[in-house]
Amino acid sequence: xxxxxxVAFKGNRKEFFLWDYPDPPPINAAVIVDVERGEDLxxxxxxxxxxxxxxxxxxxxxxxxxxERKALRLATEKDRGLSNDLEKLNEEAxxxxxxxxxxxxxxxxLSDAEWQWDRKKLTLYFTADKRVDFRNLVRDLAxxxxxxxxxxxxxxxxxxxxxxxxxxxxxxxxSASWLPELRPVNLxxxxxxxxxxxxxxxxxxxxxxxCCLRYxxxxxxxxxxxxxxxxxxxxxxxxxxxxxxxxxxxERVTLRGIxxxxxxxxxxxxxxxxxxxxxxxxxxANGDDxxxxxxxxxxxxxxxxxxxxxHQVPTPRANIVTEHRxxxxxxxxxxxxxxxxxxxxxxxxxxxxxxxxxxxxx
Numbered sequence: 001x002x003x004x005x006x007v008a009f010k011g012n013r014k015e016f017f018l019w020d021y022p023d024p025p026p027i028n029a030a031v032i033v034d035v036e037r038g039e040d041l042x043x044x045x046x047x048x049x050x051x052x053x054x055x056x057x058x059x060x061x062x063x064x065x066x067x068e069r070k071a072l073r074l075a076t077e078k079d080r081g082l083s084n085d086l087e088k089l090n091e092e093a094x095x096x097x098x099x100x101x102x103x104x105x106x107x108x109x110l111s112d113a114e115w116q117w118d119r120k121k122l123t124l125y126f127t128a129d130k131r132v133d134f135r136n137l138v139r140d141l142a143x144x145x146x147x148x149x150x151x152x153x154x155x156x157x158x159x160x161x162x163x164x165x166x167x168x169x170x171x172x173x174x175s176a177s178w179l180p181e182l183r184p185v186n187l188x189x190x191x192x193x194x195x196x197x198x199x200x201x202x203x204x205x206x207x208x209x210x211c212c213l214r215y216x217x218x219x220x221x222x223x224x225x226x227x228x229x230x231x232x233x234x235x236x237x238x239x240x241x242x243x244x245x246x247x248x249x250x251e252r253v254t255l256r257g258i259x260x261x262x263x264x265x266x267x268x269x270x271x272x273x274x275x276x277x278x279x280x281x282x283x284x285a286n287g288d289d290x291x292x293x294x295x296x297x298x299x300x301x302x303x304x305x306x307x308x309x310x311h312q313v314p315t316p317r318a319n320i321v322t323e324h325r326x327x328x329x330x331x332x333x334x335x336x337x338x339x340x341x342x343x344x345x346x347x348x349x350x351x352x353x354x355x356x357x358x359x360x361x362x
Contacts, residue, residue: 004051005071007033007042010090010114011125011162012176014045016055016062017071024048030075030083037148038120041075041083058180079117086115093145097124100140108132111159121148127159157182160206167204174211185209189217192224223248227267236273 003019017033025031029044046054055061075083094113101108108128115122122145126132134151141149154162161175161182175182190202190213204210227246228234234241234255241255244262251267265273 002066002070003047004055004066005031005044006046006051006054007031007071008045009040009042011112012164013114013162014058014060015042015069016051016060016067017069018067019047019071025071025074030080031071032073032075032079032117033071034069035116036121038116038118039072041079041117054180059182083117086117086119089115093122094124096144097141100137100144104134104137104140106132106134106137108134108153111154112162119147121150123150123152125152125154125159125162127156128153155182156206156208157211160204165205167210169212173205174215179211179215182211183214185211185214189213192217193220220248227253228270234274235277236270237276 003021003024004016005019005025006014006016008014015033019025024047025044027044027047030041031044032039032041055067056063090113093115094110097113098110101110107130108126110124110126112125113122114125122141124141132153138149138151157175160173164176165173167173171177185208187197187209190197190209193213193216195202195213199209202209202213224246227248228243230243230245232243234243236255238257241257244254244256246253252264253267253270254262254264255270256262
């Protein structure tokens with residue numbers, strides 16, 4: 001049975017191939033793979049269950065199906081030597097291509113160049129703000145390098161992934177190290193994490209919002225469900241207090257009382273205090289206080305005893321008196337209460353005469 005392997009190429013580009021040999025290749029081993037119009041050299045990035053999982057979840061994966069291309073063999077020392085020589089050729093090709101871009105006066109930036117291992121194809125990656133007509137450029141580059149030329153437009157996030165680097169956190173870019181898919185990030189995720197909305201403080205090296213804001217967002221949303229909302233008035237053992245701030249990492253809640261005194265509680269202490277207060281309120285509402293209800297029949301308990309201080313005692317509603325009075329059309333109408341409040345009629349009575357008299361006549 002063929003093994004599924006994930007192979008990494010230059011610029012953090014990865015693809016899936018089939019390994020037909022009985023024993024799987026070792027991790028990070030150099031292999032020669034079958035590609036379009038030739039062969040290329042890459043390194044084993046994942047295999048086994050991990051490769052199966054990434055094949056179904058990565059943007060470059062094949063989903064539930066298996067790839068059609070195969071990994072042909074392990075690379076020899078001579079194959080590796082030819083691959084090392086391509087590093088200098090890649091930079092030289094990028095510089096020559098940039099000269100042709102300036103000569104054609106095109107608004108594009110060449111980010112990287114990648115020779116195929118057998119030198120039958122040269123791929124140029126570029127970024128541009130607008131659509132670029134590079135047909136003349138392709139003809140010039142084909143005559144210059146005498147090979148098949150392929151131009152690929154990528155975004156700024158993909159450019160950072162290919163070039164790699166160190167982020168503001170001091171670690172390698174997530175997009176270049178482990179992040180399988182680059183998804184768009186908006187300011188809404190920064191608001192949920194209580195971060196500064198200044199783009200210069202939450203943007204990465206590519207100039208876009210940092211990718212970590214996206215995949216960390218779910219953690220913040222789920223963690224905040226265990227805490228009260230900031231600004232909420234809660235009843236504790238000290239009375240009514242306002243939730244000033246929460247710390248989901250240290251699990252602490254900061255409260256401020258009516259007199260302005262602030263205190264910090266752990267999440268367990270906060271839940272215990274609020275639960276104790278809720279238990280007292282429920283006991284009073286159910287009439288469990290023996291001293292207050294001793295000798296009183298349940299039917300004789302007044303409505304005031306059934307409400308705590310947080311609720312208003314309902315006042316008895318006035319009796320509704322229904323009167324049937326004929327209106328101008330002979331229909332009965334109803335009035336409520338002793339005030340005999342008359343309901344208005346849409347449009348008023350402006351411009352209307354008697355019942356049978358046309359408007360404007362006497």
